[in-house]
Amino acid sequence: xxxxxxxxxxxxxxxxxxxxxxxxxxxxxxxxxxxVDRVTATNGAMGYLRGSHRWNRLFEPSDFVTERGTxxxxxxxxxxxxxxxxPVSADDDRLVYFDAQPGDVIVHHWATIHGSAxxxxxxxxxxxxxxxxxxxxxxxxRRPSSPEPFRFMVDLDEGDPLEKSxxxxxxxxxxxxx
Ligand SMILES: O=C(O)CCC(=O)C(=O)O
Numbered sequence: 001x002x003x004x005x006x007x008x009x010x011x012x013x014x015x016x017x018x019x020x021x022x023x024x025x026x027x028x029x030x031x032x033x034x035x036v037d038r039v040t041a042t043n044g045a046m047g048y049l050r051g052s053h054r055w056n057r058l059f060e061p062s063d064f065v066t067e068r069g070t071x072x073x074x075x076x077x078x079x080x081x082x083x084x085x086x087p088v089s090a091d092d093d094r095l096v097y098f099d100a101q102p103g104d105v106i107v108h109h110w111a112t113i114h115g116s117a118x119x120x121x122x123x124x125x126x127x128x129x130x131x132x133x134x135x136x137x138x139x140x141x142r143r144p145s146s147p148e149p150f151r152f153m154v155d156l157d158e159g160d161p162l163e164k165s166x167x168x169x170x171x172x173x174x175x176x177x178x
Pocket of ligand 1: 018031032033114115116128129130131
């Protein structure tokens, strides 16, 4: 692998976990990555660190931009108790990459470390949607590490069931109600 490619992979913050961003607690959340373009290694195939969802460790959310790689502790953001994610090497044999095409869905647990090296193609677009499903019993949690811009705008109080807000529609109701 060329040096410039390696540096992209090893930059802090390219790989991340979703859990420390999400305003949810009380159960698992699954993330569905849905490409609308064909995605291969050259235009940013998603990679997942096998088994990392079982480490029982939480890492500072990546900002994908700065040298430090994580959000500054301002505007109410508090990273206490979170670890700094060590650089993830592309050569780590626990990483699993998936080529994908429109119609595919890649599903990962919110604690799985994942990311991509970005799109280095000059011709191929790389667009995708990311859809999150929270399990029954998940509650609103104004997570101190979350940089979500809307975290003070959600019409929920700490501990409220997510489904109390229209922002979190129930997509799979239990037959006969809860
Ligand atoms: O599209 C990407 O590169 C990142 C997507 C992602 O991290 C996610 O859906 O959780």
